[in-house]
Amino acid sequence: MGRFRQKYYDLFAAVYDRFVALHASDHQQRARHLLAEKTGGGADAKVLDLCTGTGAVLLHHQMGLGKGGMCVGVDFSAGMLNVAKEKTKAYPSIFLVQADAGYLPFKNRAFDAVTCSHAFYELKGETRDRSLHEIKRVLKKGKPFLMMEHDLPANRVVRALFYVRLLSMGAGKALEILKHEGEVLGRYFDSVYKVNAPGGKSKIWICKNNT
Numbered sequence: 001m002g003r004f005r006q007k008y009y010d011l012f013a014a015v016y017d018r019f020v021a022l023h024a025s026d027h028q029q030r031a032r033h034l035l036a037e038k039t040g041g042g043a044d045a046k047v048l049d050l051c052t053g054t055g056a057v058l059l060h061h062q063m064g065l066g067k068g069g070m071c072v073g074v075d076f077s078a079g080m081l082n083v084a085k086e087k088t089k090a091y092p093s094i095f096l097v098q099a100d101a102g103y104l105p106f107k108n109r110a111f112d113a114v115t116c117s118h119a120f121y122e123l124k125g126e127t128r129d130r131s132l133h134e135i136k137r138v139l140k141k142g143k144p145f146l147m148m149e150h151d152l153p154a155n156r157v158v159r160a161l162f163y164v165r166l167l168s169m170g171a172g173k174a175l176e177i178l179k180h181e182g183e184v185l186g187r188y189f190d191s192v193y194k195v196n197a198p199g200g201k202s203k204i205w206i207c208k209n210n211t
Protein backbone atom coordinates (compact mmCIF):
# COMPACT_ATOMS: atom_id res chain seq x y z
CA MET A 1 0.00 0.00 0.00
CA GLY A 2 2.83 2.41 0.87
CA ARG A 3 4.52 1.79 -2.48
CA PHE A 4 1.22 2.20 -4.28
CA ARG A 5 0.64 5.61 -2.65
CA GLN A 6 4.21 6.64 -3.40
CA LYS A 7 3.69 5.87 -7.11
CA TYR A 8 0.26 7.51 -6.98
CA TYR A 9 1.83 10.75 -5.70
CA ASP A 10 4.69 10.53 -8.21
CA LEU A 11 2.03 10.73 -10.93
CA PHE A 12 -0.34 13.13 -9.11
CA ALA A 13 2.57 15.59 -8.62
CA ALA A 14 2.19 16.99 -12.14
CA VAL A 15 -1.28 18.37 -11.39
CA TYR A 16 -1.38 18.48 -7.56
CA ASP A 17 -1.01 22.27 -7.15
CA ARG A 18 -3.59 22.99 -9.86
CA PHE A 19 -5.97 20.51 -8.24
CA VAL A 20 -5.64 22.22 -4.83
CA ALA A 21 -5.99 25.68 -6.41
CA LEU A 22 -9.22 24.59 -8.10
CA HIS A 23 -11.17 24.05 -4.93
CA ALA A 24 -9.45 25.85 -2.08
CA SER A 25 -6.59 28.13 -3.05
CA ASP A 26 -7.20 31.13 -0.81
CA HIS A 27 -8.39 29.17 2.21
CA GLN A 28 -5.51 26.76 1.84
CA GLN A 29 -2.92 29.52 1.64
CA ARG A 30 -4.27 31.27 4.74
CA ALA A 31 -4.57 27.97 6.58
CA ARG A 32 -0.99 27.01 5.70
CA HIS A 33 0.22 30.44 6.79
CA LEU A 34 -1.50 30.04 10.16
CA LEU A 35 0.03 26.58 10.51
CA ALA A 36 3.50 28.08 10.00
CA GLU A 37 2.77 30.94 12.44
CA LYS A 38 1.53 28.54 15.11
CA THR A 39 4.94 26.82 15.23
CA GLY A 40 5.97 29.82 17.34
CA GLY A 41 9.61 29.44 16.31
CA GLY A 42 11.78 32.53 15.99
CA ALA A 43 14.11 33.58 13.19
CA ASP A 44 16.63 30.85 14.12
CA ALA A 45 14.12 28.02 14.34
CA LYS A 46 14.65 24.64 12.71
CA VAL A 47 11.32 23.39 11.40
CA LEU A 48 10.40 20.07 9.82
CA ASP A 49 7.44 19.77 7.45
CA LEU A 50 6.43 16.13 7.20
CA CYS A 51 4.81 14.83 3.97
CA THR A 52 5.64 18.20 2.46
CA GLY A 53 4.40 17.29 -1.02
CA THR A 54 5.06 20.16 -3.41
CA GLY A 55 6.42 22.31 -0.56
CA ALA A 56 3.45 24.65 -0.07
CA VAL A 57 3.91 24.86 3.71
CA LEU A 58 7.68 25.36 3.40
CA LEU A 59 7.09 28.60 1.54
CA HIS A 60 5.19 29.90 4.58
CA HIS A 61 7.76 28.56 7.06
CA GLN A 62 10.64 30.34 5.33
CA MET A 63 8.88 33.73 5.62
CA GLY A 64 9.46 33.71 9.39
CA LEU A 65 13.08 32.58 9.26
CA GLY A 66 16.30 34.55 9.42
CA LYS A 67 19.82 33.52 8.42
CA GLY A 68 20.17 31.08 11.31
CA GLY A 69 16.87 29.30 10.63
CA MET A 70 16.03 26.46 8.32
CA CYS A 71 13.06 24.39 7.25
CA VAL A 72 13.22 20.85 5.97
CA GLY A 73 10.54 19.19 3.88
CA VAL A 74 10.31 15.40 3.94
CA ASP A 75 8.27 13.31 1.52
CA PHE A 76 8.54 9.78 0.12
CA SER A 77 7.44 10.78 -3.40
CA ALA A 78 10.25 11.85 -5.75
CA GLY A 79 7.60 13.32 -8.08
CA MET A 80 6.19 15.63 -5.41
CA LEU A 81 9.71 16.61 -4.27
CA ASN A 82 10.73 17.51 -7.83
CA VAL A 83 7.88 20.01 -7.99
CA ALA A 84 8.84 21.30 -4.52
CA LYS A 85 12.46 21.70 -5.63
CA GLU A 86 11.45 23.91 -8.53
CA LYS A 87 9.13 26.03 -6.36
CA THR A 88 11.58 26.53 -3.49
CA LYS A 89 14.90 26.90 -5.32
CA ALA A 90 15.09 30.64 -4.62
CA TYR A 91 15.06 30.09 -0.83
CA PRO A 92 18.34 29.03 0.77
CA SER A 93 16.69 28.19 4.11
CA ILE A 94 14.61 25.39 2.53
CA PHE A 95 15.94 21.83 2.30
CA LEU A 96 14.21 18.78 0.83
CA VAL A 97 14.75 15.17 1.86
CA GLN A 98 13.22 12.02 0.38
CA ALA A 99 12.29 9.71 3.25
CA ASP A 100 9.40 7.81 4.78
CA ALA A 101 7.67 9.61 7.65
CA GLY A 102 8.20 6.52 9.79
CA TYR A 103 11.99 6.54 9.37
CA LEU A 104 13.26 10.09 9.72
CA PRO A 105 16.97 10.54 8.96
CA PHE A 106 17.52 13.16 11.68
CA LYS A 107 19.12 13.27 15.12
CA ASN A 108 17.10 13.27 18.34
CA ARG A 109 15.74 16.68 19.34
CA ALA A 110 16.83 18.32 16.09
CA PHE A 111 13.73 20.49 15.49
CA ASP A 112 11.85 23.37 17.14
CA ALA A 113 8.59 22.35 15.45
CA VAL A 114 7.18 19.66 13.19
CA THR A 115 4.21 20.30 10.90
CA CYS A 116 2.11 17.97 8.77
CA SER A 117 -0.51 19.39 6.43
CA HIS A 118 -3.28 17.31 4.87
CA ALA A 119 -1.32 14.10 4.96
CA PHE A 120 -1.73 12.66 8.44
CA TYR A 121 -4.85 10.64 7.55
CA GLU A 122 -2.71 8.80 5.03
CA LEU A 123 -0.35 7.55 7.72
CA LYS A 124 -2.02 4.56 9.20
CA GLY A 125 -1.32 1.41 11.17
CA GLU A 126 2.34 0.79 11.81
CA THR A 127 3.40 3.79 9.67
CA ARG A 128 1.35 6.19 11.79
CA ASP A 129 2.67 4.70 14.99
CA ARG A 130 6.26 4.87 13.77
CA SER A 131 5.76 8.41 12.45
CA LEU A 132 4.40 9.66 15.77
CA HIS A 133 7.34 8.09 17.61
CA GLU A 134 9.72 9.69 15.12
CA ILE A 135 8.05 13.10 15.46
CA LYS A 136 8.48 12.92 19.25
CA ARG A 137 12.08 11.79 18.88
CA VAL A 138 13.15 14.64 16.58
CA LEU A 139 11.31 17.39 18.51
CA LYS A 140 13.12 19.43 21.18
CA LYS A 141 11.60 19.35 24.64
CA GLY A 142 8.30 21.23 24.92
CA LYS A 143 8.20 22.07 21.20
CA PRO A 144 5.08 21.52 19.10
CA PHE A 145 3.85 19.07 16.51
CA LEU A 146 1.13 20.74 14.44
CA MET A 147 -1.18 18.56 12.40
CA MET A 148 -3.58 20.20 9.94
CA GLU A 149 -6.37 18.20 8.34
CA HIS A 150 -9.66 18.78 6.55
CA ASP A 151 -12.84 19.01 8.55
CA LEU A 152 -15.72 16.98 7.21
CA PRO A 153 -16.82 19.08 4.18
CA ALA A 154 -20.34 20.59 4.32
CA ASN A 155 -20.88 20.30 0.55
CA ARG A 156 -22.27 16.85 -0.34
CA VAL A 157 -20.18 16.36 -3.49
CA VAL A 158 -16.95 17.45 -1.80
CA ARG A 159 -17.87 15.27 1.21
CA ALA A 160 -18.34 12.28 -1.10
CA LEU A 161 -14.89 12.90 -2.64
CA PHE A 162 -13.45 13.23 0.86
CA TYR A 163 -14.88 9.81 1.78
CA VAL A 164 -13.47 8.32 -1.44
CA ARG A 165 -10.05 9.63 -0.40
CA LEU A 166 -10.44 8.08 3.04
CA LEU A 167 -11.63 4.79 1.55
CA SER A 168 -8.65 4.69 -0.78
CA MET A 169 -6.48 4.74 2.33
CA GLY A 170 -8.17 1.76 3.94
CA ALA A 171 -11.53 2.69 5.40
CA GLY A 172 -11.33 1.36 8.95
CA LYS A 173 -8.11 3.01 10.00
CA ALA A 174 -8.78 6.24 8.15
CA LEU A 175 -12.19 6.62 9.75
CA GLU A 176 -10.72 5.84 13.15
CA ILE A 177 -8.39 8.83 12.96
CA LEU A 178 -11.21 11.06 11.66
CA LYS A 179 -13.43 10.24 14.63
CA HIS A 180 -10.80 9.90 17.33
CA GLU A 181 -7.88 12.04 16.21
CA GLY A 182 -7.60 13.91 19.54
CA GLU A 183 -7.55 10.59 21.37
CA VAL A 184 -4.95 9.08 18.98
CA LEU A 185 -2.67 12.12 19.32
CA GLY A 186 -3.23 12.13 23.09
CA ARG A 187 -1.60 8.68 23.29
CA TYR A 188 1.67 10.27 22.20
CA PHE A 189 1.56 13.83 23.56
CA ASP A 190 0.96 15.34 27.02
CA SER A 191 -1.04 18.29 25.71
CA VAL A 192 -3.30 18.20 22.65
CA TYR A 193 -5.74 20.90 21.54
CA LYS A 194 -7.42 22.03 18.35
CA VAL A 195 -7.85 25.39 16.62
CA ASN A 196 -9.89 26.12 13.50
CA ALA A 197 -8.04 27.19 10.39
CA PRO A 198 -9.22 30.20 8.29
CA GLY A 199 -12.07 29.37 5.93
CA GLY A 200 -13.50 26.83 8.38
CA LYS A 201 -12.47 23.90 6.17
CA SER A 202 -9.49 22.63 8.11
CA LYS A 203 -8.41 22.30 11.71
CA ILE A 204 -5.00 22.36 13.32
CA TRP A 205 -4.13 20.06 16.22
CA ILE A 206 -1.35 21.44 18.41
CA CYS A 207 0.48 18.74 20.35
CA LYS A 208 3.30 19.12 22.89
CA ASN A 209 5.29 17.04 25.30
CA ASN A 210 6.69 18.21 28.62
CA THR A 211 9.73 15.97 28.36
Ligand SMILES: C[S@@+](CC[C@H](N)C(=O)[O-])C[C@H]1O[C@@H](n2cnc3c(N)ncnc32)[C@H](O)[C@@H]1O
Pocket residue numbers: 002005006009050051052053054055056057074075076077080099100101102116117118119122123127
Ligand atom coordinates in the same frame (compact mmCIF):
# COMPACT_ATOMS: atom_id res chain seq x y z
C1 LIG B 1 -2.23 15.29 0.17
S1 LIG B 1 -0.49 15.48 0.00
C2 LIG B 1 -0.20 16.87 1.07
C3 LIG B 1 1.03 17.63 0.68
C4 LIG B 1 1.30 18.91 1.47
N1 LIG B 1 1.57 18.65 2.84
C5 LIG B 1 0.18 19.91 1.30
O1 LIG B 1 -0.37 20.39 2.31
O2 LIG B 1 -0.14 20.25 0.16
C6 LIG B 1 0.12 14.12 0.95
C7 LIG B 1 1.64 13.94 0.84
O3 LIG B 1 2.05 12.97 1.82
C8 LIG B 1 3.09 12.19 1.25
N2 LIG B 1 3.18 10.93 2.01
C9 LIG B 1 2.18 10.03 2.22
N3 LIG B 1 2.63 9.01 2.98
C10 LIG B 1 3.93 9.28 3.28
C11 LIG B 1 4.93 8.61 4.04
N4 LIG B 1 4.68 7.44 4.65
N5 LIG B 1 6.15 9.17 4.15
C12 LIG B 1 6.43 10.35 3.52
N6 LIG B 1 5.52 11.03 2.77
C13 LIG B 1 4.29 10.51 2.65
C14 LIG B 1 2.68 12.03 -0.21
O4 LIG B 1 3.75 11.68 -1.04
C15 LIG B 1 2.11 13.42 -0.51
O5 LIG B 1 3.09 14.28 -1.01
